[in-house]
Amino acid sequence: MSVPALPLTLIESLERRLVTAVTASTSSFTGTQQVQDWGGEWWEYSVEMAMTKGRDGRRLSAFLTALGGMRGRFLLSDPSIAQPDMTAAPVVVGAGQSGTMLLTGGWAASAPALLCGDFFSLGTGGETRLYQVTADTTADVAGLATLSFVPRLRSAPLSGAVLDVAAPAVALRLTAPVPTRIGRADSYRFSITAREAL
Template identity: 65%
Template sequence: MIPELPLTLIASLERRLITATSIAISPFTGSAQLQDWGGEWWEYQIEMAQTRGRDGRRLAAFFAELGGPRGRFLFRDPSIAQSPGAGEPVVDGAGQSGNTLATRGWVPNAPALLAGDFLSLGSDSATRLHQVTTDATADATGRATLALVPKLRASPADAAPLEIAAPAALLRLTAAVATRIGRVESYRFSFTAREAL
């Protein structure tokens, strides 16, 4: 069972989609050659709001139990506030790959997800977070094809559910988290994490 970050208040966060690309620039002509290796993943930098007493100690214990980059955890990004389409969407067909996902189970002839909305696929150690890049409207049968980033890392099973109400990312710390303790037993935490692949 993968632990989930206990959501106390988050003061700020940065979310980045990282792509495995490199650029080589010719010293003679200045022309650039782009190498795209195809890898894509999420990285987060998170500043937790100040907590006190028992709540601060519990959060410190959560980070200590992860053991730095050894442990993985689920994070439900509180900045993802969206109005997803109605229905019970699932994956429509096995064997899918790339940056599109065929889905079904939406309310017919209604918006499914809009550009900027998020969804997650899988559970526990197979959880993957994706962002929709173009508006998608369901057809008369409740099917919609979603354009998304990052690319599908594995083909989801037919009829696998989409988590759209509270999408999660599976993250791994990039370093151990320091517990900063101030006056009156006030605790502050900040950490960086990347998608655990």
């Protein structure tokens, strides 16, 4: 079953944040803390959709209703991500990789690959995962580059898996039902909260 994509032209503004499963216990006597990292990391989004009218508003309402609340998933190609213009076709090099570093190939030789703050995604459909690069990376003479990023890989990508750097996306799931706010002159407004579909 295909995963629908949220219409980007209707997004007015959004907020993106990486949530980490970290807890802290603070001593009431000394103020010292013990921090526990449970390893979970995921993206959360708050999206304000632009006011739509008539048929467009009803179509967007139907898109959101058809998700069935938390039951459905959708893809978001984050429109706030301005990527560098490149002709590279990067892929994963080597199986069994994990953590927050990934050996990749297919970059222009001896040239910048991705820079700190850039994004890429791996996977397709409901398994599409979004990653943000945390350090500048330059490819070697063979076009290989090791990317450092967050969040950590959820599973080892296959060797040869394609990195989407042109329009990185993430599979999301609504965190609450989306009310349809209907105003005068058949106008519609929507506010969406969603988290990575894991």
